[in-house]
Structure formats: C-alpha cells, structure tokens
Amino acid sequence: MTTASKDTQSIAALKKEFELLPEVKAVSESRAYPGIGSSGYTLTSENDKKSNGTFIVNTRASHEIIEVLGLKLLAGHTLPEQKEAKDTTIQVILNKSAVDYLKWSPEEAIGRRVNIFNGWPTEVVGVVEDFHFASMHQKIGPYCFSNCPWDDMQYLLIRTETSDIRSAVANLEAAYKKIIPSAFEYSFLDQQLAKLYESDQRVTKVVTLFSGLTIFIACLGLYSLTTYTAEQKIKEIGIRKVMGASVMQLMNMLSKDFLLLVLLAFVISIPISYYFMNRWLESFAYRTEIGISVFALAGVVSLLIAWLTISMESFKAANANPVKSLKSE
Secondary structure (H helix, E strand, O other): OEOOOOOHHHHHHHHHHHHOOOOEEEEEEEOOOOOOOOEEEEEEEOOOOOOOOEEEEEEEEOOOHHHHHOOOEEEEOOOOOOOOOOOOOEEEEEEHHHHHHOOOOHHHHOOOEEEOOOOOOEEEEEEEOOOOOOOOOOOOOOEEEEOOOOOOOOEEEEEEOOOOHHHHHHHHHHHHHHHOOOOOOOOOHHHHHHHHHHHHHHHHHHHHHHHHHHHHHHHHHHHHHHHHHHHHOHHHHHHHHHOOOOHHHHHHHHHHHHHHHHHHHHHHHHHHHHHHHHHHHOOOOOOOOOOHHHHHHHHHHHHHHHHHHHHHHHHHHHOOOHHHHHHOO
16 A cells, blocks of 8 residues: 555554554555565675675565565564664665575574665664565565665555455555545555566467467368368268278278378477477576476377367268269269
8 A cells, every 4th residue: 555645643543543453464664565666775794895795675664574475584583663763773684585695594694784775784683585576587686674764665565364355445445544534545466466477468368369360270271171182082981981981980081191290290399389488488587397298288189179170071071971972973
C-alpha cells in the first residue's frame, strides 16, 4: 500500500489500526519491496581499503520486515524497533549473497562493521537467506534492509492470514479511511512479481498462437495428401479388401509413409528446437534444464495428431465398397 504523501504521525496511527485487524499478521513500513527498484550503494568491509566493492541494493524498513516478507533469518536478529537519539550507527540486515561477497559466515557477520553509506558507521545485526527481489533473469546479488534515516518509507507492507481476501481488503480500506480520508491504493506482491515477466508472457502467447496455426495448416496438408493418395490407390485398396485385408491393415498401408515423414521431420527439428529453447533460457539466471522427456512428449503428441488427421480419410477409404472401385476399372 502506498503512503508517500502522508505524514509520519498518520502513518504510525494507520499502522497500529491495521495491526488490530484479526486477519493481519504483521505490518512493516518500507521504502520498497521485491519486484520494484530501491536505492543502490557500494558494499565493502570496514577495513577493506583496496577493493572497489560491489553493488548492493538497500531498502529502508521497520523491524517487522523479516516477518512480513517471510524471510528466514540465518543469524542475528531483525532491525531494532527503536533507536536512541544519540545512536548514529546504521543497523543493517544483509542477505547471504552480501555475506558471501565479504567472505564471512552468517554468524561471523553479526556485529561486524561494513561500508555502505559513504563512510557512515554501519553495523550488521542480522543475515537472511537469499530471496528473489528482482526478475529471475538476474542473478541474486547483495541486498540489505537498513534503518538509514534519509530514505522515505513510502509503503506499508501487510502480511495477512485469511482465506477471504475480499473481506480482508474491505477491512483494510475501512481502517485506512478512518485515519486518512483519501483513495485507498493497494496491490498484491504476487501481481507485482508477475509484472516482471510480462514480456515473456507476451512472447509465449505469440509463439502459442503461431504454433497452433502451424499445426492446423500442417493438418490440412496431411489430410489433403491422404485424400489424394487414397484416390490414387482406390483400385489397390479394393483388391486388397477383396483378398481379405482388414480395415486396420488398409489404414496402416495408407498412413505409414506419412507417419515416417512426420517422424523424420521431428528428428530433424530436435537440434533446432533445442538450440533456440536453450538460447531463450540463457536469458534467465535461474532456469530449468531441457530434458529428453520434453522432446519425447512432443514427438508422441506430434505423431498422435498426425495419425488422427490421416486416420479420418484412411478409415473412410478402407471402408469403401470394393465393388464400386473395381467396377470402374
């Protein structure tokens, strides 16, 4: 929920009002959340004078952020709930990737000093497991939550436990308007994360559409060829039927050549398909592997579609009256 234009006292009151709702488990103030960008800095250890450091994303948040996002704390604790006025040290929670860069274990990192905020004294109070704060096209990098005083916390992140989402949203809106009489703006985290893959979804829709058209046109071609072949072999079919050939045998005779061509085309397409699919998957830092089962399933489905297409005309030709076909000889 966006709170950018609201004063600090109103936000504090709103946060307490939300926490009173039975379906609300935790509420945190935050500058950002997974799926949107946040402030960028350079991370080094306090005594590192030689390294240029590495890029780290920072999000200012209140102490409930770990619970709200459901992150696993590997060591230490969350951000302090309150700070003394004289305390100028910034407390941070690093993710595992940031600790790995510093070559510390999670336990070793607790209480250590790091450089993030241009020389401002900064202490590590907690370490959380890595989590995806951006698209899976990107590898998880260093990330931290902090209580740095200069970043605005423009969002309220709310964790709920309820099966009735509509009722929960209505209760949140009612509580919101008791404190702030303005439009209630909200979004769901899964919807925000889904937006990271909109371009991939558009590509999927286009590929699916053209694949469907290709299969349809191919089926029309197969059906036409089967019809033509059956017409050319109508006398042979009649003779074979008179000699005792079954319908299934006649269908096999008409369809086997086409199925062999489909199988040959499929074998040729395997390396081409693998190349382009692998190139697309390479755009993701985290991706699945293309196994043989994918191509095996595609081959079975292709042959089944081809067989069903061919079988319609083959069955019709195999069931024709042989007397009529031989009579025209």
